[in-house]
Amino acid sequence: MIKYPNGKKYSGTELREPSxxxxxxxxxxxxxxxxxxxxxxxxxxxxxxxAIHKKPTPIQIVKVDYPQRSAAVIKEAYYKSASTTDYxxxxxxKYIDFEAKETKQVSFPLQNLHDHQVDHMRQVVHxxxxxxxxxxxxxxxxxYLLFAEDLFFFWDRMKNGGxxxxxxxxxxxxxxxxxxxxxxxxxxxxxxxxxxxxxRR
Amino acid sequence: MIKYPNGKKYSGTELREPSxxxxxxxxxxxxxxxxxxxxxxxxxxxxxxxAIHKKPTPIQIVKVDYPQRSAAVIKEAYYKSASTTDYxxxxxxKYIDFEAKETKQVSFPLQNLHDHQVDHMRQVVHxxxxxxxxxxxxxxxxxYLLFAEDLFFFWDRMKNGGxxxxxxxxxxxxxxxxxxxxxxxxxxxxxxxxxxxxxRR
Numbered sequence: 001m002i003k004y005p006n007g008k009k010y011s012g013t014e015l016r017e018p019s020x021x022x023x024x025x026x027x028x029x030x031x032x033x034x035x036x037x038x039x040x041x042x043x044x045x046x047x048x049x050x051a052i053h054k055k056p057t058p059i060q061i062v063k064v065d066y067p068q069r070s071a072a073v074i075k076e077a078y079y080k081s082a083s084t085t086d087y088x089x090x091x092x093x094k095y096i097d098f099e100a101k102e103t104k105q106v107s108f109p110l111q112n113l114h115d116h117q118v119d120h121m122r123q124v125v126h127x128x129x130x131x132x133x134x135x136x137x138x139x140x141x142x143x144y145l146l147f148a149e150d151l152f153f154f155w156d157r158m159k160n161g162g163x164x165x166x167x168x169x170x171x172x173x174x175x176x177x178x179x180x181x182x183x184x185x186x187x188x189x190x191x192x193x194x195x196x197x198x199x200r201r
Numbered sequence: 202m203i204k205y206p207n208g209k210k211y212s213g214t215e216l217r218e219p220s221x222x223x224x225x226x227x228x229x230x231x232x233x234x235x236x237x238x239x240x241x242x243x244x245x246x247x248x249x250x251x252a253i254h255k256k257p258t259p260i261q262i263v264k265v266d267y268p269q270r271s272a273a274v275i276k277e278a279y280y281k282s283a284s285t286t287d288y289x290x291x292x293x294x295k296y297i298d299f300e301a302k303e304t305k306q307v308s309f310p311l312q313n314l315h316d317h318q319v320d321h322m323r324q325v326v327h328x329x330x331x332x333x334x335x336x337x338x339x340x341x342x343x344x345y346l347l348f349a350e351d352l353f354f355f356w357d358r359m360k361n362g363g364x365x366x367x368x369x370x371x372x373x374x375x376x377x378x379x380x381x382x383x384x385x386x387x388x389x390x391x392x393x394x395x396x397x398x399x400x401r402r
Contacts, residue, residue, distance in 0.1 A: 048328075053285055056259040056260065057257065061258075071279055073277065073278075074278035075276065075277070084254055089296070093329030094296065095297075123252040124252055127249075
C-alpha cells in the first residue's frame with residue numbers, strides 16, 4: 001500500500017492528469033455529484049476564482065425545545081421544496097445561479113426540475129444574471145452544462161404538450177460538455193468564462 | 202371604521218406618502234425588520250427590479266423519520282451558524298449580497314457579525330460583487346446601509362484592539378440613510394443604483 005506523507009492512502013485514482021477521460025466512473029470513487037460540485041466551489045474560493053455556495057436546504061420548523069444550558073433542539077421539522085436553485089454566487093462581478101441534477105435515464109427527465117425553479121431561472125436571466133443547469137448522466141458518467149435560455153425551450157415545449165424530457169441528441173447539440181478534472185473536478189466556470197467574459201474584453 | 206374595497210381594515214398608517222418620516226415607529230405596525238426586507242424583495246421581484254432572496258436558515262439534521270405514506274419528519278436537528286450572509290441575488294447582472302442586523306444600542310455592536318460572515322463579504326468584494334449590511338437602530342427607528350468596504354475598516358479596527366462598535370457619528374458619516382417607504386418599505390436598491398450604476402452609463 002502506498003501512503004501520502006500525511007498518512008492518507010493512495011487510492012490509485014487520485015493522481016490522475018488534470019483532464020480525466022469521461023469514461024472514468026468517478027461515482028465509484030466515493031464522491032457523488034453534489035460533493036464534486038461543492039469541492040469545485042471550494043477550489044474556486046481558495047484560488048480566488050469565484051465565490052459560489054450551495055444554499056442551505058429549506059426546512060419548515062414546527063417545534064423547538066430550549067433545554068437549559070444547551071443549544072436549541074429542533075424536535076419537529078419538514079423539508080420544504082426549494083423556491084430557487086441550489087447554488088449561487090459571484091464570478092467577476094456577475095451573478096451566477098444554477099441547479100445540479102443527476103439522471104440514470106438516457107434522456108433527461110424535465111420532472112427533475114420544478115416550475116418555481118424554472119420561474120426563478122427566468123427571473124435571473126431577465127436581470128442579466130448567468131443561469132444554467134449542470135446535468136450528470138450517471139449512465140454515461142458525462143456532465144453537461146445547459147444554459148437556462150436553452151432549457152426554457154425544452155421546458156416550454158413540454159408545457160405545450162411536447163415531450164417531457166430532453167433527448168441525448170438534443171443535449172449533445174445544445175449543452176456544453178464538462179470534462180471531469182482533478183482540481184477543480186467539475187470546472188463549469190471555464191465555460192462561463194469562455195462564453196460570457198472572454199469576448200467582452 | 203374605514204375599510205378598503207377588499208374589506209381590509211384601514212389602519213391609518215398604511216396610506217402614508219411613499220417617504221415616511223423616520224420618526225414613525227414602524228415596528229409597532231406588526232412588521233419586523235426582516236419581514237420588511239422580505240416584503241421589499243418581493244416588491245422588487247414582482248416589479249422586475251431585482252431578484253434577491255433570503256437564504257434558508259442553515260440546519261444540521263441529525264435524525265429523520267420516514268413514516269409510511271407521509272412526508273419525512275425531521276426529529277432532531279440543530280441551528281448552524283451561517284457561513285455566508287442572509288440575502289443575495291441579482292440586480293442588473295450584478296451580484297448583490299448583504300446581511301441585515303438590528304440593534305437597540307446607541308452604537309452598532311460589531312459582535313452582531315461573525316468572522317466568517319465578514320470573510321465572506323471580503324470574498325464578495327474581491328470578486329466585484331456588491332456587499333453591504335443593513336442596520337436597523339430600533340432605538341431611533343432608523344435604517345442605514347453600510348457598504349462592506351467601510352465595514353471592513355471598523356472590523357479591522359476592532360481586530361487591532363480598537364472599539365468593538367461603530368458609533369452613531371461614524372454611521373452618520375459613512376453609511377447611507379434609507380428612508381422608510383410604503384412600497385418598497387426599505388428601498389436599498391435605489392442606493393445601489395445611484396452609487397454603482399447611474400454613473401456607469
